[in-house]
Amino acid sequence: MSFDVQKIREDFPILKRKVNGHPLVYLDNAATSQKPQAVIDCMVDYYSNYNANIHRWVHTLSQEATDAYEVARKKIQNHFGIIHPEEVIFTSGTTHAINLVANGFSSILKKGDEVLVSAMEHHSNIVPWQMLCERTDATLKVIPMNETGELVMEDFEKLLSENTKLVFLNHVSNALGTINPIEEIINKAHKVGAAVLIDGAQSCAHIKPNLKALDVDFYVTSAHKMCGPTGVGILYGKKEWLEKLPPYQGGGEMIKEVTFEKTTYAGLPHKFEAGTPNIAGGIAFGVAIDYLNEIGFQEIATYEDGLLSYATSELLKIEGLKIYGTSKNKTSVISFNLDGIHPYDVGTIVDKLGIAVRTGHHCAQPIMDYYKIPGTVRASFSFYNTKEEVDKLVEAVKRAKMMLS
Amino acid sequence: MTITTIQEELIDEFSLFDDWMDKYEHLIELGKSLPLIDASLKTEEKLIKGCQSKVWLHAEMTDGKVVFTADSDAIITKGIIAVLIRVFSNQLPETIINADTSFIDEIGLKEHLSPTRANGLVSMIKQMKLYAVAFQAQQKK
Known part of the structure; x- marks a missing residue:
């Protein structure tokens, strides 16, 4: 079966809702995934x-x-x-x-x-x-x-x-x-x-x-x-x-x-x-x-890999943005910080734009101690996310950077 | 200035912004203008528990009034601290203890006051009031 993300999105009623006046962009999939109508x-x-x-x-x-x-x-x-x-x-x-x-x-x-x-x-x-x-x-x-x-x-x-x-x-x-x-x-x-x-x-x-x-x-x-x-x-x-x-x-x-x-x-x-x-x-x-x-794990992995590499290269275009966790073998999770800006501030601004990301130590304090940071902003993508949503995240992070620098 | 006047002033100040972005930009500016707490006071015991960003709060009595200084490693949090200090600092302990906090709702920062929010500033207000209670108890001795 061919992978049609728009059709898949129809299965998830929550993706139709708005947050703070913006269409929801749900990028906190590592915390919990959304549920399809069948479930x-x-x-x-x-x-x-x-x-x-x-x-x-x-x-x-x-x-x-x-x-x-x-x-x-x-x-x-x-x-x-x-x-x-x-x-x-x-x-x-x-x-x-x-x-x-x-x-x-x-x-x-x-x-x-x-x-x-x-x-x-x-x-x-x-x-x-x-x-x-x-x-x-x-x-x-x-x-x-x-x-x-x-x-x-x-x-x-x-x-x-x-x-x-x-x-x-x-x-x-x-x-x-x-x-x-x-x-x-x-x-x-x-x-x-x-x-x-x-x-x-x-x-x-x-x-x-x-x-x-x-x-x-x-x-x-x-x-x-x-x-x-x-x-x-x-x-x-x-x-x-x-x-x-x-x-x-x-x-x-x-x-x-x-x-x-x-x-x-x-x-x-x-x-x-x-x-x-x-x-x-x-x-x-x-x-x-x-x-x-039914969607297929191979199809899911291929699609998410595409989203991950697109999001990684787009986010890295933002000056002062650092990604933590750069293994070649990774799932569609991007943990990052903006130079000199607290992750909590970034999370607050992007939430105002309808984007759900996680901020903090992600219940993995030893990792944060290793990098000597208080936490990160984490965007985690699922197969129902789109490139347009990645673009919205990148724009929101840029805006947060502008406001917070 | 009385605590009520300061609160009204803040409500007026924030009502100039209809857009959340302008409001936050103002908050960030307030955060930047917050006089920094002395580095020697940034200790574990001055840290307020329950905040995602670090918040240090210090209080002392000057001429019968409570003076607060504070700092945070997150700028939006600092902005909110600046607002709270403007309201609560330089007031009598009794005034702080009895102060109403609905002005926060009116200036449109209610979301930061939810007790379930990761950066719950409720714990900050609570800590300020606790300092006031402690100072009041000292005075009565």
Whole structure:
């Protein structure tokens, strides 16, 4: 199918709205993506026609809801190249999934064990591991990055040893857009017997991974980054790992048998899915995956690469503009600053012109510390953005520069 | 000048601009004219929490009135600080504590006052009022 951005834009009702009197230019896709009508309709349909609790009831509505929820799990399984459906654990999102794994490893790690984390992580992929290391006396070590915003692979190799038990990193950096060489990292970590968790929150909207081929131990992501609703995400774990980890939360649905003396836990995936889940969200996640696959991930990547290189060259024409994160391998994210101007000021002015960008440290303070800056302005593009919108951003940044210099 | 007169003056001043750009340009000018806080006062403890840009606020008592000095690393924030200092500085603690802040809404800067906004200036006003409360308590001793 040919890529027709105008036709695609018709699928997103929010793109028709105005902000501060200007047509919305939404360039904060790395924070959350907008939702196509199909996803919105799916949620309305669920609550209008078959809202019921799942898995435990015999009545028709419950059966319909359970079927739809399990169909979504199957869609997720197929999309990410997962072998068994029970290896897909529904969570409330990436952060929940990371905490679930970190909690599980509390009973596995011991003093002397080492945990490696990359220097370009989101706080959600730093803090749970720090907490884990505090609980277990394991040591947290950092894989450094260089000026272009790429991991220093030689240093990574030097950090690996038989003490390394876990390696955590994002597939794509949220603040810089760098695509990390996860295949290489997974292979090398496995050689010393370490498990690897990949945070796919920033990559899942751009890159369709095959988790089986990658041989990764854990993969986590959120639906809302890929046109799905907020409040739902997944943890993928290899079956042998998920069986080894203890349950995270106790409650209904995760049990096999309960007496006051002893509770036995349900099998996978229910062991990790205590309580009533975000049913509508899970079903809509499946619909979002269908939507993106219908457009095609290859088509999306090619189009976004075009937007990225156009926006990069246009923005760099502005004197005094510096881009942070200049790896050749990056997704459509541009983090930048104007010389001597605070990112907050730039963000305030461009918002007045209807353009949504993110300003600040992007929950990745170690990166900002590395560059010795308070933050950046981040424009992140999606397949529904256009070259005209890039032009509007460039004009707005020029105007901000004029006003603020 | 009374706090109400200053507020009315500011409302008049800002009503000259119908366009947001002119209004912001004026705010930026005000920011540039803000006398800088002494570098030795730019300490961690003078930093106001909850702002995306850094804001340092210092207060002292001179002749029974509270004098504020402040600075920020962002110029629009500095402009807003300049407005707030014009209103709140050189006033009696009691006046500051009881001051109404609806003038901010009237000069069209309400968006900066939303408690959910990343650069919530609510925390700045709160801090100014807290200083006033502290000075008032000292006076009563």
